[in-house]
Amino acid sequence: MAAVQPRGRLSPADTRPARGPEDDEGLIYMQCCGQEDVELRDSQRGASVYLPAGSSEGAWPSAAPLTCAGSSNSFRSPESVEMDEIMAAMVLTSLSCSPRVHSPPQKDLLPASSSSGDMECGGGELSDSGSSGYWSWDHGSASPAPSPSVTEMDGSLGQPPDEGLHMELDYEARRYKGSGKGAYRCLWPSCGKVLNSRVGMKRHIQLHHLGGGSEHSQREEDFYYAEISSEEEPAPPSPAPTLSIGPWASCSSPLGASTPGTLASASAFSTPLSQSAPSSVWQIHTEHLYQVLASRSRSVSVGEQWLQRNSAPTRSQTISASPSRNHCTFRKGRGEAKKCRKVYGVERRDQWCTACRWKKACQRFPD
Template identity: 50%
Template sequence: MAAMKPGERTLSSGPQSCPSTAADPTETRQPGAEMQETLVDMQCCEQEDPNLTERNGHRKIMDRNHQGPVFVPQGLTERVWNHPPAPQQTTTPTMPSCPVSAPYSFWSPGSVEMDEIMAAMVLTSLSCSPVVQSIPQSQNDPVPGPSSGGGDMECGGGELSDSGSSGCWSWDHGNLSPAPSPSNAEMDSSPDEGLHMELEDELHTATRSKSSFRGTYRCLWPSCGKVLTSSFGMKRHVRVLHLGSESEQSPREEDFYYTKISCVAPADPSPISPLPPAPVPASSPHVPWASCDSPPGPGPDSGLQIPSSSSSSSGSGISRPISGPESAPGQARPLSQSAPSSFWQIQTDHLYQACTPQRVTVSSRSPTPCCWTPPPLTVSNQHSHHNTQVVTGRCRSVSVGEQWLQQNSATNRLITMSAASPSRSHCSFRKGRAEAKKCRKVYGVERKDQWCTACRWKKACQRFPD
């Protein structure tokens, strides 16, 4: 043995890792790429959040635990549009890497006068730039010159935000349906930075008004409660009726005098666009939910488990477990499905050391319920000294494991399985030794190098958890 070790070790690492952990996930994606992808998705694709989440979750999870994947993209996205404005205030058009800038330049008027005014304007109104720009372009009547000029200037800054989140969509879709979500998200996250500044606030308001379009706008002027559906109209209203001549000065003035009454994501009227609903829920809720709900949900509620009957629906047990637990939490449904799955997988990797099966009860949901439901309990007796948790976790029946193993790619399947039922992830109930297939049995002592590390260390088998 001893002599062999060194050699074996080297060899072992390869095979071992492959089956247990790396098998599929070995390929990891680069963070950068992913981020970009996400960005793209955000822009172009409207919803799909569920899918996205799921996918990211799966892959990422393998490498890193957490739902990180999901968050990351979003966070990034948010940042993208958040940051730009800030930096721009100081510097003008640096940030924008946006390709879009080019197009804008075309429509900018060449008037020199404007430039001067604009220069001043820009500094002050930079914060608003994205907002202002978007609207004006469409048709700001009152001050065409400035607006256009401002637009031009701002393009640098605004572009990012536009391209990133609202801008593109607003134009294309007519409704900013998608925009709202990002904007909201932005609102939440960004505040830290610019809370102090009035400008910031304005920006927010403005952004909202533009971005979260479907809302209505109410005039805040003392005795005027006028409600309009478009921010633009509202601005105009304020300017004309309340501000009067001053209007020309600063477009954003109007922002102070009206507020947006938005019906954001939840209510989402269908007509506007299919997209809207997705983004909202996705951005804010799903992340937290996923993290919290998925694991705890299934575990604790164990009692619910799915009746054995479900077998027909899908061959693998995996699917079932997911669905079962999900049902319990009302809200989580969509999320839960995606999130949980990812979760399981995470756990798998660490079966050996890290995993602490959270719950005992889980057992109920195992795909092949018939045999093992009872067994776990009985089995538990075997170990006198085990830790409670461990014992409970272990409850899993050998039969299940075997079946899977037999079927085929043991490693992957197993992993998934174990992961699938978080609760029992790897329980310690050893079924009959006879039935249990462990590395030693499978590979034999001679091929110890092929054992999973746990087995080599005389620990609970990682590769073939009961």
């Protein structure tokens, strides 16, 4: 799958091209997305932009003023330094406004391990390291090009390009703020206990709800609590910040068949909460909600909304070319997510989600 995930890596070779002092005025190097050799070569300052050969048209905005300021200069005149500072500020500014937090997959950028799970809004890691721009690139194989002169931004997206990022940043900020504040609420039905320590909450869930502390529940309790902040919880129905609703949106059946499965699994098994919390919250909510919706017709459950919100654009976009499915009686194919049955095994059926136990569509690891 071409869901390339370029991490904004600046390899030393890229950042420090072995050039002479004439670089000062002549060349500005643009590092982005592991692009092999994106180079701004202007005989007059700031003139033309050389995009990498073979870059698909439209994938890159035409004039991308992204430069890694100071990346190529060793010796500079004071004016040059000042200029670079200005440019650095501009770069930072534009990066922080980069609309490309979620862009269509770039063409062959890095052969690097592409985990499309990172496309999910909460899943991308937010590096707070000093390397500005790391996060934004990481977030979505993004061309970091934030040019104000870009004429054709994400026209496909119906919203102003900045908006997505702002919402996302807002979300992240809230998340991290929440974690800083450290309030955790147990989501176990009819429990709702609130603790201010994550460890304590884990222990609570283990002891009270998971019945002891075997190793497996180590991960599982993540499903059963959520970070909360003093503010009220964000209203779930807000439109997906990063992901467009795929062609399936018109259908009430969650045909997304996208990768939140991997996502869910990843969040459940790879790493701690900070990543898994939001999706887990949704999952656990849907799971419990299932009991309410169980014997109704499956119209649009919260889980399905979750699914639609989180279905990875890469997949849904590639699939979108498939023949239109107007009627929703299409039976969902098997997702690639591990379901409770696989995860826990038949012998631990009591740990399955309710839906799985009832041989219904799994709510803990939705496709």
